Amino acid sequence: MSVAPPLSGHPDRFARPSAVAFIGSFLAIALVVWSFSGSELSAEKLIRGIPYMGNILTRMFPPDLSRIEQIFWSLATTFQMAVSGCVLGLILSFPLAILAADGLSPHPIVRTLARGLIAFFRTVPDLIWALFFVIAVGLGPAAGVLALMIDTIGYAGRFFAEAMEETDKGPREALSTIGASKTGLIFSAVVPNAMPSFIATSLFCVEKATRASVVLGLVGAGGIGVELKVAFDLFDYDTALTIILAVFALVVAVEQIGGWLRRRII
Amino acid sequence: MGSIQQASATVTGTQAPVIAITELAKSFGSRCILSNLVLTVPAGQSLALIGANGTGKSTLLRMIVRLADADSGRIAVLGEEVGSLRGARLKRFRSRVGVVFQKHNLVARISALSNVVHGVQSRRPGPRSWLQALAPADVRAEAMACLEAVGLADKAMQRADSLSGGQSQRVAIARMLMQRPELVLADEPDASLDPRAGREIMELLFRLTRDKGLTLVFVSHHMAHARRFADRIVGLADGGVALDRRAEACSEAELAAFFEEPEEPAPAEPAAPFAVPVLA
Numbered sequence: 001m002s003v004a005p006p007l008s009g010h011p012d013r014f015a016r017p018s019a020v021a022f023i024g025s026f027l028a029i030a031l032v033v034w035s036f037s038g039s040e041l042s043a044e045k046l047i048r049g050i051p052y053m054g055n056i057l058t059r060m061f062p063p064d065l066s067r068i069e070q071i072f073w074s075l076a077t078t079f080q081m082a083v084s085g086c087v088l089g090l091i092l093s094f095p096l097a098i099l100a101a102d103g104l105s106p107h108p109i110v111r112t113l114a115r116g117l118i119a120f121f122r123t124v125p126d127l128i129w130a131l132f133f134v135i136a137v138g139l140g141p142a143a144g145v146l147a148l149m150i151d152t153i154g155y156a157g158r159f160f161a162e163a164m165e166e167t168d169k170g171p172r173e174a175l176s177t178i179g180a181s182k183t184g185l186i187f188s189a190v191v192p193n194a195m196p197s198f199i200a201t202s203l204f205c206v207e208k209a210t211r212a213s214v215v216l217g218l219v220g221a222g223g224i225g226v227e228l229k230v231a232f233d234l235f236d237y238d239t240a241l242t243i244i245l246a247v248f249a250l251v252v253a254v255e256q257i258g259g260w261l262r263r264r265i266i
Numbered sequence: 267m268g269s270i271q272q273a274s275a276t277v278t279g280t281q282a283p284v285i286a287i288t289e290l291a292k293s294f295g296s297r298c299i300l301s302n303l304v305l306t307v308p309a310g311q312s313l314a315l316i317g318a319n320g321t322g323k324s325t326l327l328r329m330i331v332r333l334a335d336a337d338s339g340r341i342a343v344l345g346e347e348v349g350s351l352r353g354a355r356l357k358r359f360r361s362r363v364g365v366v367f368q369k370h371n372l373v374a375r376i377s378a379l380s381n382v383v384h385g386v387q388s389r390r391p392g393p394r395s396w397l398q399a400l401a402p403a404d405v406r407a408e409a410m411a412c413l414e415a416v417g418l419a420d421k422a423m424q425r426a427d428s429l430s431g432g433q434s435q436r437v438a439i440a441r442m443l444m445q446r447p448e449l450v451l452a453d454e455p456d457a458s459l460d461p462r463a464g465r466e467i468m469e470l471l472f473r474l475t476r477d478k479g480l481t482l483v484f485v486s487h488h489m490a491h492a493r494r495f496a497d498r499i500v501g502l503a504d505g506g507v508a509l510d511r512r513a514e515a516c517s518e519a520e521l522a523a524f525f526e527e528p529e530e531p532a533p534a535e536p537a538a539p540f541a542v543p544v545l546a
Contacts, residue, residue, distance in 0.1 A: 170367070170371035171372060174367060176360075178445055179359075179445075192376045196375075
């Protein structure tokens with residue numbers, strides 16, 4: 001048995017926070033407190049709301065299946081919106097991602113502009129895009145498709161660009177040494193190596209678009225969201241529950257199939 | 267290195283030089299890698315570049331295909347002034363020089379055949395040279411012939427990331443052959459392989475370049491490979507050429523001197539003996 005070394009030689013378990021870390025922690029806590037104070041959320045309100053919540057839940061059960069066929073077709077429209085908006089977004093985000101990718105973009109100014117556009121598309125919420133396109137192209141699924149397309153470009157554009165930047169530089173250099181063009185280099189060396197990330201991102205985009213497409217209907221961009229809004233506006237809570245369960249089934253199905261495809265392909 | 271410098275003797279070729287380098291200098295920050303380097307390589311010669319790490323062997327190969335720029339000096343390769351090449355002219359020039367890297371640099375997720383098809387990109391640009399499935403019949407046939415030349419025709423449709431290190435390097439050589447180069451540069455093609463695979467790769471590279479009458483410049487840390495597969499050995503040290511002679515005239519000891527550590531003073535005795543834990 002060896003002799004235990006003196007404890008004084010051990011480092012402290014926790015480092016003493018620096019002044020900056022201390023001020024940072026204080027500001028973070030202050031931010032949380034300030035946010036709650038502005039939310040007007042109180043225990044009293046929650047307690048007062050419980051009977052109303054109970055009333056809504058009671059009126060939701062059992063779910064009303066009399067309009068199930070109409071709900072099914074609205075759900076199908078929602079899914080069509082999600083898929084078409086997503087596909088358009090993925091197609092457009094690919095060239096934009098090349099322009100935004102470090103080492104592939106033709107010029108630093110082009111890269112900055114492409115990155116700025118992608119960031120702008122991503123930071124403006126999809127609901128705002130839906131409101132914009134409802135005004136531009138009118139009520140209905142077309143507005144939803146365009147909103148989802150923009151939202152997908154914002155999301156996929158960034159991840160596609162990052163995936164291409166992270167690919168192995170060796171094959172790129174080898175093809176460059178052969179005398180390949182930049183386009184040849186991108187499609188021969190970069191795209192095949194980034195393909196797993198492209199597939200994963202695309203599947204996440206479909207899942208994200210499916211969830212988003214439900215909400216977009218609330219502002220008139222077509223699909224099941226319109227049905228849900230009408231049901232709530234008419235206090236038709238049992239139909240609303242049927243719609244919520246149908247949406248839940250669709251989102252879970254898309255996520256499960258997406259996960260299965262990711263495991264199979266990647 | 268003094269004895270090596272004394273023993274050096276320039277090997278003169280009779281044919282027009284494929285590579286002519288004069289007064290070449292290259293530094294990385296304050297560290298001088300090459301200074302006043304002069305080197306001429308005649309057509310059809312197999313030349314081994316040797317030297318310790320950091321003596322500028324790989325940098326020199328990179329500068330020959332303009333993957334790196336020289337600080338000063340002149341590099342003329344295949345009749346082109348490398349430093350003045352830009353855009354399409356640089357691409358055309360690069361297509362004439364085949365490079366085999368230490369790491370094979372294959373595109374991992376596609377087939378060996380598709381990787382070989384990439385070799386045609388400078389001659390036949392466009393989507394039909396991106397993948398074997400899109401390639402015209404004559405390109406596919408030539409790529410298969412290149413794979414056959416390196417003994418891997420049966421692995422044509424296997425994904426590159428499923429091949430062994432030696433097989434991957436063979437595919438890289440097939441890709442280089444597909445390029446139809448006039449000059450071949452190989453940067454330690456035997457480095458990341460086991461001794462047998464490394465020797466086989468060097469034999470293959472030497473045989474293929476010799477059969478086609480191509481000029482080969484390779485970097486190697488294996489002195490046996492340098493002596494066996496090179497007509498001429500050039501040793502780099504202290505920023506320049508410290509040895510330049512026919513391979514058969516180089517002795518093992520002479521070449522080994524390039525990799526010897528400079529003698530250091532013996533470490534001083536420790537002030538106190540190390541404490542040994544006592545077991546109870």
